[in-house]
Amino acid sequence: MTTKADIVWDIAIRLGVEAPKMSTGSTEPREIFELVNDRLGLGIDIRLTKPEIARQIVEAAGLTWNAHHESSGGTVTKVGLEAVLEAVEHFVA
Numbered sequence: 001m002t003t004k005a006d007i008v009w010d011i012a013i014r015l016g017v018e019a020p021k022m023s024t025g026s027t028e029p030r031e032i033f034e035l036v037n038d039r040l041g042l043g044i045d046i047r048l049t050k051p052e053i054a055r056q057i058v059e060a061a062g063l064t065w066n067a068h069h070e071s072s073g074g075t076v077t078k079v080g081l082e083a084v085l086e087a088v089e090h091f092v093a
Helices: 004-015 030-040 050-060 078-092
Strands: none
Touching: 004 030, 004 078, 030 050, 030 078, 050 078
C-alpha cells in the first residue's frame, strides 16, 4: 500500500531533489509544496496554507482539485498528494 511518505518521495524524485522529512503523524511536510513551486517556477504565494498551495499546483497543471483532496486539519489527504504528484508529472513530462 502506498503511503503519503511514498508519494512525497515520488514527487521529490521527479523534481530531482531530496525528499523532505515527514512531519509527525504522517503529515506531509510543507516543504514538498514549496519545492514543487520553486522547481517548477509556478510563482505561488508560499504564505498560503498547504491545501491552498497544493490546490494551485494541481490547477496550474489543468487538473481538478476537489473536497476529497484536503482534510479538516489543514493538511492534504493522500488523494490530494496523488493529485499533486500527477500535476508534477504533467509539468516534467
